[in-house]
Structures are given as structure tokens and as C-alpha cells.
Amino acid sequence: MSGRRAALRLARRDALRAKGRTALVVCMIGLPVMAVVALAVLFKTGDWSPRESLPYEIGAADARLTGAGRAPVQQTFDDQGFSSAPGTSGGDAASADDAGRPWTTPEITRRVAAAFGPSARVRPLETGGRVALKTARGYRAADHIGLDLRDPMARGILEITGGRAPAKPGEVALAPSLGFPVGATVQIDRAGTTAQVVGHVRDPREPGKAVALTLPGAVPGAPSPRPQWLVAGAGPVTWDAVTALNKSGITVLSRAVVSDPPPQARAVTEEGGGPDGAAAATVAMAVAIVVLEVVLLAGPAFAVGVRRQRHRLALVAACGGDARHLRTIVLAGGVVLGGAAAVAGALLGLLVVAAAKPLAKAYFGVVLGPYEVPWTLVGLTMLLGAGSGVLAALVPALQAARMDVVAALAGRREAGRARRGWPAAGAVLVLAGIAACLFGTAALHELGAALGAAAIVLGCVMATPWLVGAAGRGARWLPLPLRLAVRDGARNRGRAAPVVAAIMAAVAGITVFAIGVASDARQERLDYEATLPLGSATVSTPPGRADAVKAAVERELPGVPVLPLRVLPGEGAVCGQADTAKCPAVAFAAGPAPTRTIRFDNVVGGAREARMLLGRDDPAVTAALAAGKVVVFASRPLPGGTTTAAVTYWKDDRQHTLRKVRGIPAVAVPEDPHVQAIVPPSAAARVGVPARTEALGIDRADHRVTRAEQARLAEVVAGFSADGAVYVERGPSRSRPPMLLALAVAGAVLAFGGTMIATGLAAADARPDLATLAAIGARPRTRRALAMGQAGFVAVLGCWLGIAAGFVPGVAVARPLTAVATIPARPDGTPAVPGHGPTLDVPWPILLIVGVAVPLLAVLAAAVFTRRGLPLTHRPAD
Numbered sequence: 001m002s003g004r005r006a007a008l009r010l011a012r013r014d015a016l017r018a019k020g021r022t023a024l025v026v027c028m029i030g031l032p033v034m035a036v037v038a039l040a041v042l043f044k045t046g047d048w049s050p051r052e053s054l055p056y057e058i059g060a061a062d063a064r065l066t067g068a069g070r071a072p073v074q075q076t077f078d079d080q081g082f083s084s085a086p087g088t089s090g091g092d093a094a095s096a097d098d099a100g101r102p103w104t105t106p107e108i109t110r111r112v113a114a115a116f117g118p119s120a121r122v123r124p125l126e127t128g129g130r131v132a133l134k135t136a137r138g139y140r141a142a143d144h145i146g147l148d149l150r151d152p153m154a155r156g157i158l159e160i161t162g163g164r165a166p167a168k169p170g171e172v173a174l175a176p177s178l179g180f181p182v183g184a185t186v187q188i189d190r191a192g193t194t195a196q197v198v199g200h201v202r203d204p205r206e207p208g209k210a211v212a213l214t215l216p217g218a219v220p221g222a223p224s225p226r227p228q229w230l231v232a233g234a235g236p237v238t239w240d241a242v243t244a245l246n247k248s249g250i251t252v253l254s255r256a257v258v259s260d261p262p263p264q265a266r267a268v269t270e271e272g273g274g275p276d277g278a279a280a281a282t283v284a285m286a287v288a289i290v291v292l293e294v295v296l297l298a299g300p301a302f303a304v305g306v307r308r309q310r311h312r313l314a315l316v317a318a319c320g321g322d323a324r325h326l327r328t329i330v331l332a333g334g335v336v337l338g339g340a341a342a343v344a345g346a347l348l349g350l351l352v353v354a355a356a357k358p359l360a361k362a363y364f365g366v367v368l369g370p371y372e373v374p375w376t377l378v379g380l381t382m383l384l385g386a387g388s389g390v391l392a393a394l395v396p397a398l399q400a401a402r403m404d405v406v407a408a409l410a411g412r413r414e415a416g417r418a419r420r421g422w423p424a425a426g427a428v429l430v431l432a433g434i435a436a437c438l439f440g441t442a443a444l445h446e447l448g449a450a451l452g453a454a455a456i457v458l459g460c461v462m463a464t465p466w467l468v469g470a471a472g473r474g475a476r477w478l479p480l481p482l483r484l485a486v487r488d489g490a491r492n493r494g495r496a497a498p499v500v501a502a503i504m505a506a507v508a509g510i511t512v513f514a515i516g517v518a519s520d521a522r523q524e525r526l527d528y529e530a531t532l533p534l535g536s537a538t539v540s541t542p543p544g545r546a547d548a549v550k551a552a553v554e555r556e557l558p559g560v561p562v563l564p565l566r567v568l569p570g571e572g573a574v575c576g577q578a579d580t581a582k583c584p585a586v587a588f589a590a591g592p593a594p595t596r597t598i599r600f601d602n603v604v605g606g607a608r609e610a611r612m613l614l615g616r617d618d619p620a621v622t623a624a625l626a627a628g629k630v631v632v633f634a635s636r637p638l639p640g641g642t643t644t645a646a647v648t649y650w651k652d653d654r655q656h657t658l659r660k661v662r663g664i665p666a667v668a669v670p671e672d673p674h675v676q677a678i679v680p681p682s683a684a685a686r687v688g689v690p691a692r693t694e695a696l697g698i699d700r701a702d703h704r705v706t707r708a709e710q711a712r713l714a715e716v717v718a719g720f721s722a723d724g725a726v727y728v729e730r731g732p733s734r735s736r737p738p739m740l741l742a743l744a745v746a747g748a749v750l751a752f753g754g755t756m757i758a759t760g761l762a763a764a765d766a767r768p769d770l771a772t773l774a775a776i777g778a779r780p781r782t783r784r785a786l787a788m789g790q791a792g793f794v795a796v797l798g799c800w801l802g803i804a805a806g807f808v809p810g811v812a813v814a815r816p817l818t819a820v821a822t823i824p825a826r827p828d829g830t831p832a833v834p835g836h837g838p839t840l841d842v843p844w845p846i847l848l849i850v851g852v853a854v855p856l857l858a859v860l861a862a863a864v865f866t867r868r869g870l871p872l873t874h875r876p877a878d
Contacts, residue, residue, distance in 0.1 A: 004332070011329065011335070011336040012336055014305070026341040029294055032345070032388075033342050033385035034352070037378050038349035038350075044373065046368045050078035052369050058230060062236070064253040065245065066228045067103035068226060072085040072246060077258065105124050111250075112229075115244065120231055123232075126145065126216050129143075131144045133174070135719075139722075142175065142211060143210060145214075146218065148165075149201075152232075158202065159201065163197075163198050165199060165201075166195075166199070171215075172197055173197070174201065174211070174212050175212075182198065184196070184197045189219055189220075193219065201213045239261075239262050239265045242265075291388050295388060298388070299395055303498075306330055306399065323402070326400045326401045333393055334392060335390055339386045346382050423462070429462065433809070434452065435452070437449050438808070457504070460501070460805045464500050467500075468493045468500060472489065472490020482793070484789065485789030485792070489790065489793055500797050500801070501798075502798070503799060504799075504805060506802065507802025507806065508809075511807060512810040514846050515840075516817055517843075518842065521841070522840075525733070529674075532615075532727070533613070535729065536699055538697050539696040539698070539713060539725075539726050540721075540723070542723070552719070556712055560703040565603055565694060565695045566604040567603055568689050568691050571585045572598070584689050586645055586646070589644040596674070601675075603675055604691045605678060605680075605681075607625060609678060613697075615673075615700065620667075621667075630683050638666055638668045641666065642666055645686075645687045647687065647689060661687055752857060756862075787863070792855055792859045795855035803851055
């Protein structure tokens, strides 16, 4: 132990002496620890547990009762789910007459009094409903909560931010975002019910939520999906009381049970899957990558530290120290720096989340839960960080144990030698990884690609020293500063190769994810099915109100032509009549066609309607409509140039044919604008079914509706019907997914950081070489050019090797991620849905940012932060 204490003391003194290198190692180890600790605390804090949610679910009440029905149920301890109780025939089971009757407040009051005594109080609670608030344009929707917030048992469920809570049925408190001031009178439903705004209310967990608070029963048109009641004065509601109420079909959220759930309460859970093996494998792989990055980046720093203290270690050996003592001294540095970095990183991670909690609420409207620290995970992360420091010092410790003591005392360097078998073993691993990526995805899907990627990265790590040496041998044609930089990296491959490998591993992982994310996004764009021409819009109209809606739309969009779309209803049209015989449907014979998405059935019109639906002027379609011909879309050629219109209706689960109109002139168009047909008015008169206006169209050639205009139109249309909608065809998202930007930033940071680390270590390690350059007359700017060459060499080699290593796994990940299998036809006549093969999209701009912009940025940074002066120091003879 005394020897270990001495080694730790030496390590501490060396760390304080070399403050720059110590700060570098602490940052490399501490930053991953900080990130993991911050994420763990953030997820734990952001995840509201049932106990933490109690003040916002039941306020100060003892329990919340929910009427789930009349049949016995079995619930979870936190009332997050329930199921029918097994073996509940007879007994308390509900009768057939009472099965569908909801529970009432008087019934609940009697049951609560019988179970908890006459002192227990019951207050109804309405949630889950919606109200329509009348505005100058139309209506705005808001979540309705019916609750007497003045009662002490409701304290904490909502917050009154201005005014007061409603005290009588004619009063309402609204969220400030809805735009109604205190004292205003607002219509709160479509039936004409009005209420006075007496306050502003806010949901503590969702400050931006649109909320409308009234007393229970004040809005008849906004009932709760399930009636609820708060209970106070009942004392602790035990699990036995909960199960007793469950027998009557009443679920209970009990403060006592959630705060201290008994074993029998936790045993009752909903059915769910077991642990997610894929998620566990992903976490394990992420941890392995973090450890590998730390070891590869921190290892060279320890190696440089060992080189700087070779003389001291040689003195220890000359005084009788053996290889074990030398290893212990170097490993003690890993223990000291790893431990300090783990503690600092953990503390910084805790402080980051503590500072982020109020900022998230102030700037993003996100309310995190109570500050909570998963100490077990934090402790494991700190151990992982400290262990990474020891692992990073392991190879330098082994090298120190094998050093030539005489050469170290004389100040001579030892030439590092690469292991001859490692490049061959690395090549074998790379080939095995490529095979796993190409052929393993068929059986293992994404896991095969992940295993292949791990093998390729590990193989490249093993072959990196040889690649660095090979680059040095091919440097004879480079300019002098760059030639010196490349040969310096090749000669000191123990310093350069791990950093190149670390950059390569990070860039390879980012390349895999970037190709997978980009391919998945491209598949979504390809699978997107536009139902209107890009930029066109439609406004649905309720029956009989088309003219009024058209006038309102024209007021919102003055000068914009609005086109009524009159439609002959098809077989899937909504009837709206008690007698379905009064709802005839029209279908034009066009031969079998694949499964289609139909926005409008049979549009009655001419050239204007055709241009709006097709997005362009089609001379052939315009000429056919002008000649009185029906244009049938997505159809094969029609025999004889005519079609038959079948007029049918459904009744008693059977289709009845009213008539068939044959010989209607028609043309077939293979294009599919998601319309069955365009029918000229003359042909529509022959069919004999009245057309109805289903929507208003806004042609993109006339006007492109903005998002702000769409929001205003939606508010206007809601004033005519709750089912009204405004649709603007904007197409699939053309922007790169945010994940790709995050990956590019992460790759740039990792590659840039690794390059700067390598450049700093090279500058610290190359002082004798710089002294030699100064002695032979090199100009001062040579040092800057040498640093730029070192940064460029490491960054280019690491980034491009990482892109090459991650390309094949990225393509392999995209194959199972984007391939869609064909859904076969079903016996009921549903046609098959064709699938498609994999989609590949290589995000070249992202890869170019990592492979070109990052090395250039690293070279510029090296030029800015490197001093021009050349040191004049004594260099021992080799």
C-alpha cells in the first residue's frame, strides 16, 4: 500500500505540474461523464412519476373516483389502466339494464358516505371534453375542465393567473393564449351558451395549453368521456377500499396507495412486453463507443505524459524499481485524472440540469418534474469515467514497463514499432464486417448491420497504425511543412494513430446514422401521396352552407378566385339520411383499377375544375370536357369511347341498382389526380343525380394559401360546422430532418476536438524537433505551417477513413429500414398493396461538411492558435 500511495502522490504532483495536459485529459474524460449524467438526470426529472403527479391530478383530495362502468374491473395501483375482473359472474356484476347507465353524483355520494363515513365530501370533476369559443371569425377549440377550483381539495390542479375562479354557471376562466380579456362575455358552445370571463387559468404542467374552466355541468355540450369525482375527508383510501369500489366498476386514484403501494397493489399490472432487448443492445453499444472514444482520445495524452517523465521513471528503475512499479506509477495517473474528471463531470452534469429546468419553462414552455437524481446510474457513470481513465493509461503503462532505462537516462527516443499481425487481423475484421452488412441484414435486420459496423470499426482501429505509417512513406512528394507533419505522425504513431482511430470511429458511427436517417426521410417523401396539386387548397363546406362559406372565405382572401367543387356522390359518400334509398351513388365503368386514395368522387365541371385538380392546363382533357365527354382517371382505354354510369344505393347490407345510363361519351386518362372522374354538366344531366357542393377550391395558379391564412380560414370554417376543415397541399417535407443537422454538428465537434487534441499533443511532444528546425535556420512561420500540416493530416485521415468505414454499414441499415413488403390480396376481395425495395439516400452535403469543412476548420484553428516563434532548447543527441 505504501508503494501505491507513493505512486498516487507522484501522479498528483505530475498532474499539477503539467496543468495543460491535465486539463486536456480531464475534459476528454469529464465531458462524456457530464453528458451521460445530465441526460440521466434530465430524463428522470422530466418523467413525472405517479407520486409526483398527484398534486396535479387530485389536488389536495384523498382520492379521485372514475366511473368506468357497472361491471367489476381490475385496475393498476396508479389508475393508469384497468381491465375486466376475471371470474365476476353474479355478485356485484351489473344487470343488463344498468350496464350502460353512467354513474351519477348522488350515487357516488351515497357510496362514499357508506364506505368512508358522512364526513367525506365529494366534488364532481369533468375532463376530456372540448368547448368551441365564439370569435369574430368563427370558433376556437379549447380543452374543457369542469371543477370548482375554490374548494380546498382542488388546490394545485390548475392555477389562476389573473382574476378569479368561476363561482357560478355563467362564468368561465380561460387560458390567456385564447385572447379573451377578463370581463369579456364569450359564447362557449355552438348552442349559444354565453359566459363571462372572470379569470385567466393555466395548467401547471402545460402552461401553453388552451384550457377553459367552468363549474361542473355548466357546458352541457362538453361531457367527460368518463365521469370523475374528487373525495376529501375520507382519510387514507386503502387498497382494500379501492378493490371494493372496483367491484362496482369504479376505479380509484388514491393518495395513500400511490404514496406507499402495498405489494398486492403492485402485483396488479396491465399486460405488457418484457424488457426491450434491442434497446438494451443499443445502450450497451453506445456505452462501448463512449468508452472507446475516451480511451482513444485520452490514451495519447497519457502516452505524451509518459514520454515527458521518462527520465523520472528511468530514475525509479535505476533505484531498484521493477516493471510493476513503473506500471503502477503510470496507472496511478489514470486513477487520479480519471477520478477527478468523473467527479467534475458528474457535478457539472447535475448543475447543467438544475440550470436547465427554469430555462426550459421560461423559453420553451416545458415544465419538468421535481429535481430528481438517479444516484445509482450517476455512480455507475462516474465509475465508468474513472475506469476509462485507467484503461486509457493502460497501454502507456505497459510501454513504460518495457522501456529502455539506459536510453531514457541518456535522453534518447525509442522508435515505436507497430505489431505486424494487427493490420492483417484488422483487414479480416473489415471483410467480415462487410459480409455481415451485406448478408446479415436478411436474418438479423438492423442488428446485422450494427454487428457489421462494429467489426469494420474495430478492424479499422487495428489497422490505423499501419495506415498512418503508410501515409508517412508516401509523403515524399508533399511540400516541406506537410511532409514534416506527415512523417512526424508516422514516426510517433503511438500518439497519432489513436486520435485518428477515435475520429474515424466517431465519424463512422455518424455516417451510418446519417445514411439511415436520410434514407428513411427519402422513403417517407417517396411514399407521400399528394391528393391535390402542390400549393392548391380546399375548404370543406357543410350541406346547404356552401354560399355562406364561400362569402366568408372571399372576405378573408379578397381578390382570390374561389371555385365551388360540385360532386356527384360515389359509393363511399356520406348519406346523412335515415332512408339510404335517398342517397344514390354514381360510378362510371372504367375497368379494374388498383387501390386508390379518392379525395372527390365525380366532380361536375369543365376546364377550370380540371386545371385546379390537375395543377395545369391539359389540352386533351379540356377538349374532351368541351365536347361533353366524361374524363375517367386512372383507367385503361374505354372500349368504343363510351362509359356506363351505374346509379346505386345500399340498403339492408345489399347494393341496389336504380338504373344504368349507357353510351356516355368518355375518355380514359392514366393519370390519377385522386378523383374518379370529371363530368361535364351535360353528362351529369343524363345521369339524373343532383350534384352537391362538397368543397371550395383555391387553385395554386391563383393564390397559394400561407399557414397564417390557413389558420384564419380554419377558424372561419369552424363557425359554420364543427366538421369543417381547410386542407392545403404542401407536399412532403423537403428539408433535411433535424436529426441530420444534429449528426453533422456532433461529427464536426468530435472530429474538430480530436484534431485539436492531436495538434496540441504533437506541439507538446515535438519541441526537440522544433528546436532542431530553429538551429538549422528555419523561419518562425515554419512552426505554424507544421502545426497546420499536423492538424490537416490527422483530420483528413480520420474523417475520410471514418466515412469509408461507415458507408457500407449505412447502406446496410437503410435496406431493412426502408424496404416495404407487398401486402397480399385478402379473401374478401381487397386487392394487394404492392411494396417496394429499399430506398437509399446518401447525404453528401453532411458528409462533405465532416470530410472537408472540418479539416479546413482545424487547419485554420491551428494557424490561429499556434505561436510563430521557434523554441531554442537543448536537444540530446539520439
